Amino acid sequence: MAEPTITAIKAAFLRVEVRQLETPLEPSTHWRAHGLNPGPESREGRPLLSDKAVQDLVAKVNDKIKQHNRLVFSTQSQRHVAEQIESLLWARTSAAAEHAELDTLAIRKDVDLGDSAVISALPHDYAALHIHPDHDTARNEEGGDGREGQKDAEEQYARLRGELVTLSRQRDALKARLARYQHLQEMTEPLRDPQENVQPNLVTKHGKLAKELDRTRVILLRIAAQLRGEEQPKRRTKRRRREVVPRPPPQTDQEKLGQVLGWTRT
Structure with a gap:
């Protein structure tokens, strides 16, 4: 259709x-109720309407x-x-x-002028804002009022663009400062409750950390004692082997070569 x-x-x-x-x-009900009631009469004694x-x-x-x-x-x-x-x-x-x-512009109408990238991409000159090649010619042909209006528009655009760039830089600086403060806040988060997060980690005389250190120290001593007990029999065995097994006489170069090639001594 x-x-x-x-x-x-x-x-x-x-x-x-x-x-x-x-x-x-149609006459309204209110008018009928009040306008047709007996009221002022004519000379003949009838109602007027x-x-x-x-x-x-x-x-x-x-x-x-x-x-x-x-x-x-x-x-x-x-x-x-x-x-x-x-x-x-x-x-x-x-x-x-x-x-x-x-009057087609170099930027879209639905663009977000709050974005720092968009603000930095704005043309510096008002003339570069319009992409149509005949825009300036048409404005000049309008006469004095058109040229004065264009001059006012150029000044206003330069002023507004400068303010927008300044505010954008200030906002970026505030965002960076906020990110730094948030990072510091995350780092100091464990210090918010010192009784639960800080005090148990301090080395005190009867604290939890001191007890754990004592247990670790005892375990290390036991391990060291066991290692020393295992090393002593090994050393004794090595000494006995050295005493019982005689060392072979040193071989000459010709004997070493014959051993490698599989020659037999005659």
């Missing part, structure tokens, strides 16, 4: 509005409204107004598109 055009949408809207204007008028007179008056007003709507808000008139609305809309859209193309 094709989407409705702008003319069709506006024409439907106008029909709804005209239909509301064609709704017959009777129910029938009010109904006739309302019927005449409704007829006049219908005639007015048929003349002013005819179907052709509604269609003509809807077409004019569409023409004006497209003309405004085209002008805005041409102006937007001429």
Whole structure:
């Protein structure tokens, strides 16, 4: 199903509005309760407005409204107004598109100007901010007001860019300081509860750490004693082997060569 055009949408809207204007008028209940009660009377002794007179008056007003709507808000008139609305809309859209193309910037409109990388990438000069080659030419052709407006825009851009760069640097410095403080806070976290984290690790006379050191010292002494007990029999065995087994006589070079080659002595 094709989407409705702008003319069709506006024409439907106008029909709804005209239909509301064609709704017959009726006196309100409050007015009927107070306006038709016996009140001031004419010279003949009758009420000034009777129910029938009010109904006739309302019927005449409704007829006049219908005639007015048929003349002013005819179907052709509604269609003509809807077409004019569409023409004006497209003309405004085209002008805005041409102006937007001429004023195209080097940065996107949805870019985050709070990002330090984006701030540092902003052009230094206002002229480099517009990427369309005919932007400066079009502004110069506008006359004195256009040139003065461009000069004011250049000064404002330079001022705002400088403030933005300064604030960005200050924020980066504060972020670095915050990171350093957070690191120090993590390092000093064990010191927040000294009774639980610091006191048990201190070497006191009857502290837990002193008892553990005493146990470690006893274990080291036992291990040292066992090692000394095992080394003494080994030394004695080595001495006995040296005394019982005689050393062979030294071999000559020819005997060593014959032993390697498998020669036998004759």
